Amino acid sequence: MPPGQDVKITKKHVSADVRREQLVAAALRVMKRDGIAAATTRAICAEAGMPHGAFHYCFRSKQELYAALLAADINTGLDGVWPVITPQADPTSTIRTLLRTFFSTVEADPETELVLTELIGFALREPELHGLPAWEHRAYLAKAVVHLERLADEAQLDYTIDIQLLAEMVVATLSGVTSSWLSHRDNRIAHESLDQFAVLFAGLTRPRQAG
Numbered sequence: 001m002p003p004g005q006d007v008k009i010t011k012k013h014v015s016a017d018v019r020r021e022q023l024v025a026a027a028l029r030v031m032k033r034d035g036i037a038a039a040t041t042r043a044i045c046a047e048a049g050m051p052h053g054a055f056h057y058c059f060r061s062k063q064e065l066y067a068a069l070l071a072a073d074i075n076t077g078l079d080g081v082w083p084v085i086t087p088q089a090d091p092t093s094t095i096r097t098l099l100r101t102f103f104s105t106v107e108a109d110p111e112t113e114l115v116l117t118e119l120i121g122f123a124l125r126e127p128e129l130h131g132l133p134a135w136e137h138r139a140y141l142a143k144a145v146v147h148l149e150r151l152a153d154e155a156q157l158d159y160t161i162d163i164q165l166l167a168e169m170v171v172a173t174l175s176g177v178t179s180s181w182l183s184h185r186d187n188r189i190a191h192e193s194l195d196q197f198a199v200l201f202a203g204l205t206r207p208r209q210a211g
Contacts, residue, residue, distance in 0.1 A: 020058045022048045024068050031115045036122050063129055066119060070136045073116055074143050078102050087156035091205050094155050096198035098147075099174070103194060106178050107187065113178060141167050156208040166204060173197050 026048035030039045041055040041062065048054075059065045083101050085094055106113050120136060123129035144167035152158065159166055173194075181190040 016058055019054060023058055024072055027065060027069055028115060032111045036118055063132060066132055074139050077105060078147055085154040091157060092198050092202040095201045096195050098151060099194040099198055103190060110182060114182060140171050144170050157205040158208050160204050160206060
């Protein structure tokens with residue numbers, strides 16, 4: 001470059017949405033490594049390589065960050081690993097495959113599951129976070145209903161009970177099996193529990209009639 005020529009440095013603009021995603025990912029890393037109590041706004045920003053003021057640019061409160069962290073988990077799950085489902089398959093086998101596929105995401109990253117479980121427990125004890133567990137439960141139910149509708153369409157099944165009630169049963173079962181597995185880490189017990197639930201679940205379906 002010729003002497004005396006100015007060097008112009010252009011900073012790459014990063015959108016607020018991208019910064020939010022980076023802060024959520026950083027928060028999860030801090031919580032997995034050091035625990036929820038260590039995840040201060042300053043620690044999260046440092047982990048993300050951002051100035052402290054970036055947090056309040058992206059989130060109005062830590063509650064909003066926690067909600068984004070839980071939403072990131074809710075919006076993944078089965079979405080990226082949904083198995084092939086056909087009407088010709090036995091309903092019990094189809095449901096067993098679906099449940100085990102979901103649980104494989106838990107087995108693949110138990111540390112994240114521990115953080116999310118701890119986060120809900122923490123929120124239940126904090127008055128300013130009291131609405132977060134109920135919001136998370138409603139969000140999981142809504143996601144479960146979407147998955148049940150997809151299962152019914154692809155497997156050509158109808159449910160013999162209200163889909164909202166079935167969603168409650170599925171969420172409660174998966175939550176319980178996950179909680180137990182995090183305690184004992186016995187894959188055989190977890191898989192057998194899911195397989196038995198698949199039998200009960202299949203008993204609440206019937207083949208969809210043409211027309």
